[in-house]
Every structure is written in C-alpha cells, then in structure tokens.
Amino acid sequence: MDLAPFLLLAALEGLVQASVLTLTALGLSIVFGVMRVVNVAHGEFFMLGAVGAYVCASLLPGPAWLTFAGALVMAPLCVGALAILADWAMLKRINYNPEATIVSTIGLMYILQQMTLITFGPNAQAVNPPFSYTIRTPWFGYSSYKLFIVLVTIVIVIALWQLLRKSRIGLLMRATQYDKDTAQNFGIPVARVYSGVFAVGAMLAAIAGVLIVPIRQADYLMGHDPLLLSFVVVIVGGIGSIPGTIAAAILIGMSDGLLSVMLSPTLAKIASTLLVALVLVFKPEGLFGKSARQ
Amino acid sequence: MMSPSKKLLLLCLAVLAVLFLLQFVMPSYFVLTLTRIMIFAIFAMGYNLLMGYTGLLSLGHAMFFAVGLYASGLASYYWGLPLFWSFLFGIAASAAASTLIAFLALKTQTVAFMIVTLMFSQVAYLSILQFSHVTGGDQGLTLPPESRSFGFLGMTLDMTSEATRYNIAFVVFAAVLLLTYAVTKGPFGRLLIAVRENESRTEMLGFNTYVIKLVAFVLSGTISGVAGALNGLIFGYIGSSSADFGNSIEPLLFTLVGGAGTLLGPLVGTALMTLLIDRLSGFTTAYLIVIGIILIVMTLWLPKGILGTVRDRWAKWLN
Numbered sequence: 001m002d003l004a005p006f007l008l009l010a011a012l013e014g015l016v017q018a019s020v021l022t023l024t025a026l027g028l029s030i031v032f033g034v035m036r037v038v039n040v041a042h043g044e045f046f047m048l049g050a051v052g053a054y055v056c057a058s059l060l061p062g063p064a065w066l067t068f069a070g071a072l073v074m075a076p077l078c079v080g081a082l083a084i085l086a087d088w089a090m091l092k093r094i095n096y097n098p099e100a101t102i103v104s105t106i107g108l109m110y111i112l113q114q115m116t117l118i119t120f121g122p123n124a125q126a127v128n129p130p131f132s133y134t135i136r137t138p139w140f141g142y143s144s145y146k147l148f149i150v151l152v153t154i155v156i157v158i159a160l161w162q163l164l165r166k167s168r169i170g171l172l173m174r175a176t177q178y179d180k181d182t183a184q185n186f187g188i189p190v191a192r193v194y195s196g197v198f199a200v201g202a203m204l205a206a207i208a209g210v211l212i213v214p215i216r217q218a219d220y221l222m223g224h225d226p227l228l229l230s231f232v233v234v235i236v237g238g239i240g241s242i243p244g245t246i247a248a249a250i251l252i253g254m255s256d257g258l259l260s261v262m263l264s265p266t267l268a269k270i271a272s273t274l275l276v277a278l279v280l281v282f283k284p285e286g287l288f289g290k291s292a293r294q
Numbered sequence: 295m296m297s298p299s300k301k302l303l304l305l306c307l308a309v310l311a312v313l314f315l316l317q318f319v320m321p322s323y324f325v326l327t328l329t330r331i332m333i334f335a336i337f338a339m340g341y342n343l344l345m346g347y348t349g350l351l352s353l354g355h356a357m358f359f360a361v362g363l364y365a366s367g368l369a370s371y372y373w374g375l376p377l378f379w380s381f382l383f384g385i386a387a388s389a390a391a392s393t394l395i396a397f398l399a400l401k402t403q404t405v406a407f408m409i410v411t412l413m414f415s416q417v418a419y420l421s422i423l424q425f426s427h428v429t430g431g432d433q434g435l436t437l438p439p440e441s442r443s444f445g446f447l448g449m450t451l452d453m454t455s456e457a458t459r460y461n462i463a464f465v466v467f468a469a470v471l472l473l474t475y476a477v478t479k480g481p482f483g484r485l486l487i488a489v490r491e492n493e494s495r496t497e498m499l500g501f502n503t504y505v506i507k508l509v510a511f512v513l514s515g516t517i518s519g520v521a522g523a524l525n526g527l528i529f530g531y532i533g534s535s536s537a538d539f540g541n542s543i544e545p546l547l548f549t550l551v552g553g554a555g556t557l558l559g560p561l562v563g564t565a566l567m568t569l570l571i572d573r574l575s576g577f578t579t580a581y582l583i584v585i586g587i588i589l590i591v592m593t594l595w596l597p598k599g600i601l602g603t604v605r606d607r608w609a610k611w612l613n
Contacts (some may be wrong), residue, residue, distance in 0.1 A: 110586030277413035
C-alpha cells in the first residue's frame with residue numbers, strides 16, 4: 001500500500017478512537033467541572049455499557065440492528081440509574097469531599113468490576129455490528145459501522161453542547177459550577193443538579209462502551225485504559241473546559257494510533273503517561289485551558 | 295500519672311513483645327502469615343506517615359515499594375551483592391526515587407497530587423513490563439539459591455527458614471515502629487500534624503511547609519522501599535504486581551481501616567485485612583469486592599478507622 005492510503009486508514013482509525021474517547025472523557029470532564037470530584041469508577045461505567053450491549057444482544061429477540069438500538073438506549077439508562085444510586089448512597093453522604101470521593105469511587109470501581117466478573121465471567125465476549133456494509137475505496141474496504149460511531153459521537157456532542165448552552169438545565173448546571181452556595185441560595189436544587197450531572201457523565205461513558213463493543217469485545221477489565229486515557233484528555237484539555245476536552249480527545253485519539261505505530265504500545269503508554277504527569281506538574285491549567293479565574 | 299507519650303511507648307513495646315512471643319506458640323503457616331503482615335505493616339506505616347500525619351493522600355506508593363524490591367532484588371540477582379548490602383542498596387534507591395518524585399509531585403495539591411502520584415506509579419509499572427529482559431516482566435524473577443542466605447555478625451542466616459524470616463521481619467518492623475514513634479512524637483511530628491490541620495497557618499507561623507512536606511514524603515517513600523526490599527529478599531521473588539495500582543491501594547486501605555494518623559493503626563489494619571483477604575480468597579476469586587465494600591464503608595461511617603475511633607472515644611493518648 002502507498003503512503004497516502006495508509007495515512008488515510010490511520011486517520012480513519014484514529015478518528016474512531018478519538019470519538020469513543022471524546023464521549024468517555026466528556027463524561028469525566030462535566031462531572032469534574034460541575035461537581036469538582038474525580039470519579040475513579042468512570043471506566044467501570046464504560047465497561048458496564050459494553051457488557052450491557054452484549055447482554056442486550058444475547059437476550060433480546062430480533063435482528064442485530066434492533067437489539068443494538070435497544071442496547072444503545074437501555075444500557076446507558078441502566079448505568080445512569082446506577083450512577084444516581086451511587087450518588088445518593090455514597091457521594092452525597094460524604095458531602096463530595098474530593099479525597100473521600102476518590103477513595104469511595106475506588107471502592108465502587110472494585111465492586112462493579114468484581115460483580116461483573118461474578119455474573120458475566122472472565123472471558124471476553126464479542127457482539128456483531130448492527131450492520132456490516134463495507135465501504136469500498138480504491139485501496140481498502142472500510143467498515144461503515146466505524147463511521148457510524150463517528151456520526152453518533154458528533155450528534156451526541158452537538159446535543160450535549162445545546163443542552164449545556166441553550167437549555168434551562170444547562171443554565172442550572174453552569175450556575176452550580178460557577179458558585180454552588182449562591183446557586184443554592186437562589187433556589188437551584190443543587191443536590192438534584194449534582195445527581196443529574198453524575199448520571200449524565202456515567203451515561204456518556206456507557207454510550208461509548210456500547211459503541212466500542214462491535215469492534216473490540218467486552219470484558220470486565222476493559223474500563224482501565226479508557227479511565228487513564230480520559231484522565232489524560234481532561235488534564236491536557238484543561239480541567240472543566242468542554243471545547244478543550246473535545247480538542248484534546250481528538251489530538252490524543254489521533255496521535256495514540258500514530259504513536260503506537262512508531263513505538264511499542266507499552267512504550268507509547270509510558271511516554272504519554274509521563275507527559276501528562278509532567279503537564280499536571282508544570283502547567284496544571286492544561287494545554288488548552290485558561291488560567292484560573294481572577 | 296504517666297505522660298501520654300510514655301503510655302504509647304509502653305503499648306508499642308508490649309505489642310512488640312507479643313509479636314516476638316507469637317512465633318513460639320503459633321502453627322507454622324500462621325508464622326508465615328504474620329511475617330507477611332509485619333512486612334506490609336511497615337509499608338502501611340510508611341504510607342501513614344504521609345497520609346495520616348501530613349494529610350497528603352498518595353495513590354502511587356506502590357512505586358516506592360517496587361523500587362525497593364527491584365533495586366535490592368536486581369542487585370542480588372545480577373551483581374551477586376550480599377543480601378545485607380542489597381537491602382541497603384534497595385533502601386538508598388527508594389530514598390532517591392522518593393526524593394525525585396517528591397520534588398515533582400509536591401508542586402501540586404489535593405486531587406492533582408493524587409493523580410500525579412498515580413501516574414508516576416503507572417509509569418514505573420509499565421517500565422517494569424517494558425524492560426522485561428532485565429526485570430523479568432510479569433513473570434518476575436526468582437532469586438538464585440546462593441542469594442537466599444547471608445552471613446551476619448558471624449552467623450549464617452538462611453532465608454528459607456521460617457524462624458529466620460520471621461525474626462528478620464520482626465527486627466525491621468520494630469525498628470520502623472520505634473522510628474515512627476520518635477518522629478511523630480518529636481517536634482517534627484507536631485509540624486506534620488500542623489501541616490495536615492492548617493497548612494497556611496503553619497506557614498504564617500514562619501515554618502517552611504514545603505520542606506516539611508518534602509521530608510515527610512521522602513521518609514514515607516523510603517520506609518515503603520524498606521518494606522519492598524524486605525519482601526523481595528525474604529521471599530526470594532520479585533514481580534511486577536508489586537508496582538500495580540492494587541498495591542498502591544493496599545496501604546491506603548490498611549491505614550484507613552486501622553486508623554490514619556495513629557501509630558499502631560497500620561499494624562491493626564494490615565493484620566485484620568490480610569487475615570480477611572486470605573480467608574476470602576480461599577473460596578472466591580472476587581475477593582477484591584470486599585476491599586471495595588470496606589473502602590466505601592470506611593469513608594461513609596468510620597472515616598477515622600478503628601484506632602482513630604478508639605482514640606477519640608476512650609483513649610486520648612493513643613495517637
């Protein structure tokens with residue numbers, strides 16, 4: 001294959017990576033932005049979305065596209081409900097104290113992971129893509145499903161942007177983010193905003209999980225890498241900044257593919273993790289972020 | 295009437311006496327468990343110095359444990375260094391590593407500090423896997439028979455003997471316990487607690503809080519390295535799981551359960567959790583779920599841990 005089609009293929013693959021990463025990282029980012037808490041169990045919500053897609057595909061009757069559509073609706077709703085439960089049972093009770101939140105979401109991470117291991121088993125499970133039309137280019141055939149992932153991501157990101165910028169719910173969220181106590185005094189139900197934001201964050205990860213299953217299989221440990229990568233994206237993009245998160249997800253998703261081509265996967269991970277740790281040490285506002293509010 | 299710190303010292307000495315005597319009455323499998331408990335209690339005591347006393351919550355202490363383990367183990371494996379010198383080499387290496395990481399990580403605070411320590415630890419873990427031709431990767435390395443014994447003060451100490459392992463672990467444990475006692479009860483210990491309770495006020499009073507945190511971090515990382523070196527040399531095996539995320543969570547769990555910021559809390563937490571995990575992993579592979587539940591229960595209802603609660607309710611001197 002010549003260089004040009006090779007680069008095209010690498011770019012397409014990178015775009016698919018970037019899409020899934022954008023959704024997962026946006027979930028982590030809005031939770032951190034509004035609630036100022038780090039959710040270590042975020043990767044498990046991603047994993048539960050993927051496992052949910054497998055469960056839907058094997059339990060629901062009907063053609064593949066129908067069960068997949070069912071999974072795309074039901075898995076995020078279930079994960080969202082679980083997130084609301086976790087918020088009510090844990091986070092609210094420790095008053096969203098940042099350090100206690102990290103410790104308790106580590107606990108939640110272990111619980112979700114091991115519950116999945118007990119019920120779902122240790123083996124990776126595959127799900128057929130909802131449709132298997134192949135797009136022919138002069139050089140290679142490309143799965144249309146992967147482009148569908150990119151499309152769904154774009155739709156969700158636009159919808160989320162509209163929700164945050166144009167709707168009343170978004171206004172309440174931004175008010176809470178800006179100043180929680182004043183928002184409370186103005187009658188904004190901060191507790192409900194928090195539990196809603198936590199649910200939306202988890203649902204975004206679950207959607208990403210559902211989308212990735214047909215090209216990557218589901219297993220109970222798959223939440224680990226998306227969690228670390230999402231951390232990377234949120235930090236590089238500037239904590240709490242949504243456009244920054246999207247830009248960083250595209251940058252990192254695209255370059256992750258290239259980096260893995262040039263270096264061994266482990267070496268690529270070492271390089272990117274070290275880089276991000278150093279960004280956090282020397283430029284804590286992120287590469288795209290503005291410095292803190294004066 | 296005894297002074298509070300004298301009472302605590304007496305309690306520590308009593309605990310040490312009981313630990314020493316236990317080896318004569320316990321069956322041999324339990325002696326092995328107790329050896330492991332003492333080694334991990336050293337790890338947890340190191341962690342507690344930073345997390346419990348200074349208020350800095352690190353999610354990456356596995357890296358210092360692993361540096362101690364690998365530096366001492368590799369020195370013995372490749373250079374054939376006598377065990378005693380390998381042990382010292384491991385401690386020196388973890389002191390150097392924790393100094394380097396302290397300089398970087400202490401530029402950040404709270405949540406960023408947790409993530410940065412987590413990431414550096416992840417880098418250490420991945421590096422062990424990457425350089426598997428030296429480290430043995432996830433298979434690990436088993437130390438050769440000739441580095442399983444060493445001469446010390448005219449005696450030959452054999453690391454395959456149950457009693458030798460126990461007593462070496464006991465001596466190091468006792469040394470670290472008395473060192474932490476001296477550090478936390480002395481003037482420096484009060485500075486650590488001052489930083490934990492109110493850093494800006496401590497600074498306002500004219501103390502350099504950065505230096506205080508730096509010393510606490512290095513001390514904590516080095517003690518974790520002592521535990522790692524001890525673990526590798528006593529059991530003759532060095533493996534990558536010592537550096538993974540789970541091994542950073544364990545000292546946190548042990549310290550939280552026993553009581554953060556109490557001298558004997560790490561020992562209590564390590565003993566309870568090790569016995570529990572050993573019992574559970576006998577009949578389920580999903581024993582991590584219990585760790586998860588306990589982490590949540592501790593943060594929700596018992597944030598001060600067992601000894602922390604006992605201290606607040608009944609015995610103010612039990613710091």
